[in-house]
Amino acid sequence: MKILIIEDERELLNAIKEYLQSEGYLCEEAMDLPEGIHKIQRYKYDCVIADIGLPGGSGLKLIAELKAQQSDTGIIIISARNSLDDKINGLDLGSDDYLTKPFHLSELNARIKSLLRRRKFRGNNEVAFKEICLMPDTLRTIVKGSNVVLTKKEFDLLLYFISNPNKVLTKESIVEHLWGDYMDSTDSFDFIYTHVSNLRKKLIDNGSNDYVKTVYGVGYKFTAE
Amino acid sequence: MRLLTKTNLYFVAASLVVFCIGGVFFYILFQLIIDNDLTTKLQSRKAYVVKQITESDSLLLYQKFSSNTINIEQIAAMPYETETVSDTVLRDDVEGKLIGYRQLSFYKNINGRNYKIQVRRMLVETQDLIQGVIILEAFLFLAFVAILAVLNNQLSRRIWKPFYLILETINTYKIDHAEHLRFSKSSITEFSELSVAIEKMTTKINKEFNNQKEFTENASHEIQTPLAIIKNKLELLLQTSGLDKDQLSLITAASAATNRLSKLNEALIILAKIENQQFHAVGNICVNELIDNHLSNLDELIKIKEIKVRKSYQEIIYTKMNPFLAEILFENLIVNAIKHNNSLGFISITLGPKLLIISNSGNNPTNNTDKIFQRFVKGNQKSQSLGLGLPIVKAICDTYLMPLGYRFENGIYSIELQFT
Numbered sequence: 001m002k003i004l005i006i007e008d009e010r011e012l013l014n015a016i017k018e019y020l021q022s023e024g025y026l027c028e029e030a031m032d033l034p035e036g037i038h039k040i041q042r043y044k045y046d047c048v049i050a051d052i053g054l055p056g057g058s059g060l061k062l063i064a065e066l067k068a069q070q071s072d073t074g075i076i077i078i079s080a081r082n083s084l085d086d087k088i089n090g091l092d093l094g095s096d097d098y099l100t101k102p103f104h105l106s107e108l109n110a111r112i113k114s115l116l117r118r119r120k121f122r123g124n125n126e127v128a129f130k131e132i133c134l135m136p137d138t139l140r141t142i143v144k145g146s147n148v149v150l151t152k153k154e155f156d157l158l159l160y161f162i163s164n165p166n167k168v169l170t171k172e173s174i175v176e177h178l179w180g181d182y183m184d185s186t187d188s189f190d191f192i193y194t195h196v197s198n199l200r201k202k203l204i205d206n207g208s209n210d211y212v213k214t215v216y217g218v219g220y221k222f223t224a225e
Numbered sequence: 226m227r228l229l230t231k232t233n234l235y236f237v238a239a240s241l242v243v244f245c246i247g248g249v250f251f252y253i254l255f256q257l258i259i260d261n262d263l264t265t266k267l268q269s270r271k272a273y274v275v276k277q278i279t280e281s282d283s284l285l286l287y288q289k290f291s292s293n294t295i296n297i298e299q300i301a302a303m304p305y306e307t308e309t310v311s312d313t314v315l316r317d318d319v320e321g322k323l324i325g326y327r328q329l330s331f332y333k334n335i336n337g338r339n340y341k342i343q344v345r346r347m348l349v350e351t352q353d354l355i356q357g358v359i360i361l362e363a364f365l366f367l368a369f370v371a372i373l374a375v376l377n378n379q380l381s382r383r384i385w386k387p388f389y390l391i392l393e394t395i396n397t398y399k400i401d402h403a404e405h406l407r408f409s410k411s412s413i414t415e416f417s418e419l420s421v422a423i424e425k426m427t428t429k430i431n432k433e434f435n436n437q438k439e440f441t442e443n444a445s446h447e448i449q450t451p452l453a454i455i456k457n458k459l460e461l462l463l464q465t466s467g468l469d470k471d472q473l474s475l476i477t478a479a480s481a482a483t484n485r486l487s488k489l490n491e492a493l494i495i496l497a498k499i500e501n502q503q504f505h506a507v508g509n510i511c512v513n514e515l516i517d518n519h520l521s522n523l524d525e526l527i528k529i530k531e532i533k534v535r536k537s538y539q540e541i542i543y544t545k546m547n548p549f550l551a552e553i554l555f556e557n558l559i560v561n562a563i564k565h566n567n568s569l570g571f572i573s574i575t576l577g578p579k580l581l582i583i584s585n586s587g588n589n590p591t592n593n594t595d596k597i598f599q600r601f602v603k604g605n606q607k608s609q610s611l612g613l614g615l616p617i618v619k620a621i622c623d624t625y626l627m628p629l630g631y632r633f634e635n636g637i638y639s640i641e642l643q644f645t
Contacts, residue, residue, distance in 0.1 A: 009450050009453075009454065011454045011458070012450065012453055012454050012457065015454065015457035015458055015460075015461055016457065018461055019457070019460070019461060019464075022464070080445065080449035080450055080453070100449075101449045101450060101452070101453040102449060102452045102453035102455075102456040102457070102483070102487050103453065103456075104456070104457075104460060105457050105460045105461070106460070153525075167464055168463040168464055170460070170463065170477070170480060172480065172481065172484050173460075179522075179525075190529060191525055191526075191529050194529075215473065216470060216473065217470070217473055217474050217477055218463065218473050218476070218477050
């Protein structure tokens with residue numbers, strides 16, 4: 001999978017790149033709009049991550065460029081501006097997703113995976129981790145051939161874990177992923193604990209190994225190691 | 226009170242003084258003219274009487290001829306004085322009233338005889354004169370006021386027209402709209418100067434406002450980017466292997482602070498945008514629906530605190546608001562009621578005619594509740610909240626001129642919001 005990251009802030013670009021590379025993506029970078037356009041004209045990417053405020057113009061122009069090429073490249077807009085106008089504008093023009101800075105890298109990664117699933121497999125897809133198999137369209141979970149009944153939140157949580165395997169996921173990032181901005185951290189940490197332990201129990205009861213590791217004081221890690 | 230009405234009142238007051246003084250002068254002047262006239266008339270009568278006596282002897286048959294207007298007497302010797310003018314009062318023969326006369330007395334030797342002759346003319350009564358003057362003055366005054374009123378009406382329609390146009394333009398002026406104010410030309414110097422001054426001023430304000438707006442946007446952008454870097458680097462640091470507990474807790478603390486800072490920044494940007502009235506789009510919002518949505522979104526939070534929600538919807542309320550602001554408004558109100566609640570507490574939501582009351586149980590506030598809508602003021606200083614939720618609610622309510630009230634009584638917090 002090839003991803004183009006267009007971001008003018010060097011350190012942010014590096015951080016995104018490092019995280020995505022550790023996920024096994026092939027990452028290329030561009031630091032301004034002309035370079036970005038040049039690259040999408042020349043090469044084919046599975047996904048483009050573009051900042052809105054770029055030297056040389058708005059990252060929204062890339063959407064039009066990709067549309068003109070009738071490419072099936074997914075595009076995620078990242079912006080420091082949490083303005084509704086930009087969000088609607090970006091999604092209207094045909095961006096697949098919109099993330100506001102600052103975001104969690106694990107969140108970006110989960111969004112990329114979801115986007116690629118939708119784009120590449122036209123939604124008919126399964127997400128698998130060892131003996132666990134998730135079907136995001138039907139919200140079904142199968143462990144070793146048998147159906148596990150999960151709540152919506154538990155399903156989302158498991159999908160988020162599997163999207164970021166072997167990564168330490170902070171409680172904040174999980175809260176934001178599951179509930180958006182609604183929750184203020186302290187209260188909500190309690191019910192992450194509840195959700196995680198319920199999920200764990202259901203998976204183990206259905207014959208799965210326990211992949212959820214608690215990272216003391218920080219959050220959780222989903223790993224087979 | 227309109228400017229013209231005000232000036233007119235002064236005009237009328239001033240003219241009243243002028244008319245009074247004028248009345249006195251009128252009176253004196255009339256008196257003088259009448260006096261003068263009387264004297265002239267008496268003189269001509271004197272000449273006439275003398276002529277009559279001289280030419281006709283018939284009058285001389287009488288020793289004495291007397292009426293109210295003339296009195297002729299033969300006298301033996303001529304006194305020293307010859308002519309006097311005096312006022313006298315005589316009884317009217319017919320009506321029996323006392324009437325004032327001016328009389329001219331003189332002595333004359335005619336055809337060898339000495340005569341004392343008095344000619345008289347009736348005086349105009351002072352009372353009559355004053356009455357006349359007052360009637361005249363009153364009539365003039367009324368005419369003056371009437372003309373003034375008509376004139377003002379015309380003036381305000383014609384001359385003041387540009388002024389009212391300017392006023393209308395300023396009233397509809399929105400600071401965050403890009404277009405500049407333009408006024409039609411006026412032939413009146415003051416008004417054209419005023420419109421030029423306002424044009425200049427608004428252009429400048431517009432420029433400053435845009436600068437400010439740009440600054441706010443840019444500042445937020447500039448702050449969010451380093452925050453994003455810190456947040457992402459910390460996340461990468463977390464992924465490195467071999468971290469011990471102390472290091473993990475350092476990273477977690479730094480990460481939590483970064484989150485808080487970024488939320489604070491976002492809230493401040495929203496607040497600035499609301500106060501700069503940058504949310505234009507208006508939708509028809511169903512309050513009941515929106516509240517129910519937020520309640521179901523926050524269901525877990527409500528359940529974990531074991532809070533009872535009591536709803537009493539007596540009305541279905543629609544209000545015209547920006548949809549984004551409506552989301553924030555009701556979300557903040559409900560989140561606030563949950564956050565500052567006790568476990569096993571309650572939230573009561575009442576929707577009455579154009580009225581929303583959200584009450585919740587909670588601990589006694591440690592801070593003064595009067596300042597609850599001010600920024601960074603928290604009911605409880607120890608709480609983790611940003612202290613910006615209610616100020617945002619307040620700012621939104623102010624934007625839509627919705628009255629907002631807050632009460633704490635017997636352990637129950639109530640927020641009351643009226644729809645307009």
